[in-house]
Amino acid sequence: MKVHAERDRCIGAGLCTLHAPSVFDQEDDGMVVVLNDSPTGADADDARKVAEHLCPGKAVLITGG
């Protein structure tokens, strides 16, 4: 699984960092940065939840299983 975040779409809501803190971080300007682009286990589940249901900017993309 690969996690990618599009800064252009990010609105800085920080939900990614709140719910998957080992995968994402929110920089000082509010925008997302990916900390771990190949999470596994529970981190992978959290990242998928962020991408599918939580990120209000639809800025998180996940490829691969």
Add this chain to the structure above:
Amino acid sequence: MTDAETKMAKCPVAPHGWPNPLLPEYDQLPEGRPLTQVTMPSGSKAWLVAQHDHIQRLLADNRFSVEPHPTFPIRFPAPQELLDMIARDAKNLLVTMDPPRHTRVRQMALPDFTIKAAEKLRPRMQDLIDYYLDKMEAEGAPADLVQALALPFPAQVICELAGIPENDREIFTRNAAIMVGTRHSYTMEQKLAANEELMKYFAALVTEKQSNPTDDMLGNFIARAGKTDEFDHHGLTLMTKMLLLAGYEFIVNRIALGIQALVENPEQLAALRADLPGLMPKTVDEVLRYYSLVDEIIARVALEDVEIDGVTIKAGEGILVLKGLGDRDPSKYPNPDVFDIHRDSRDHLAFGYGVHQCLGQHVARLMLEMCLTSLVERFPGLHLVEGDEPIELIDGLPPVHKLTIGW
């Protein structure tokens, strides 16, 4: 049209008469809550959106606008004069701007609303909570939690975050309490006068912070705005006032309602008390989900035809997003009317969705989490005192006015 749709057609006409689970009209929504068309007081068409999935899809869709538009769904019969005023002010308010301007202005405020920025407030928030709870305890039970904590605490936090000088906070707290107060307590004249005093105050504050920049939320916002031509002085005054007032009523309500929900569910309160750090984040989300319905609805207007689930929302038609019902959607949350701190409510809609999702959500979460934690830790015998109706429904709008507790 089915019977249900015919009935719904009248629903949003009354000033605040939208369907709300606290009200009988809730039952009038058609089975399965499909998109339902209604006619607004102005005669324009709008759609009620009550499914969780529809709400997320439509609020994340940039073919919908929040800017004034001749057919924007307004729930009350508004005189042209009022509409003109709303349209004038809307140009300067983040909540009523579309991208790309919305993106530019939101980014000017964002650095002071990140998770890290909110976390910096934690020690100071604890001091404030301890101060208010010491005072409440010293005065003895029973106490009104709204007056003792839920109203004054967020006001102090928001003022400190924003950089309102200590001596001026009384101007904000006094007028903000009137503006979010119930219509039982204050007349429309009092509310207008409060708004006028706040406008005067913020106009002076903008001038002051323009000439003497400060490192706080408003100081930073005004400095960043000063490097652009997004706002004139009046625009900055409106925008700064909005940044302070936007979530005030919402957070006051959540602190009181959160405690109410926990006290009414003693086994959950006991479970929470046994594992505060483990269960508090879920509890916060569940309080937000469960009481999502106490806020105003969210409205948008379609700029193009939008197809969704076989329905075409035509360009110029509005949507009325019933986020409180989305947060009680049984296809998303089984037994939605049950308060359950063990469920996964992380994708609740209390803060909205899409580019306008609440800017203050991390500050709000932290305030709620810390208030609930302190009350639960400190008062093992916390209970509601009989005889109060904590949610006062006025025209369907339920601000919490009083919550009497003992301990």
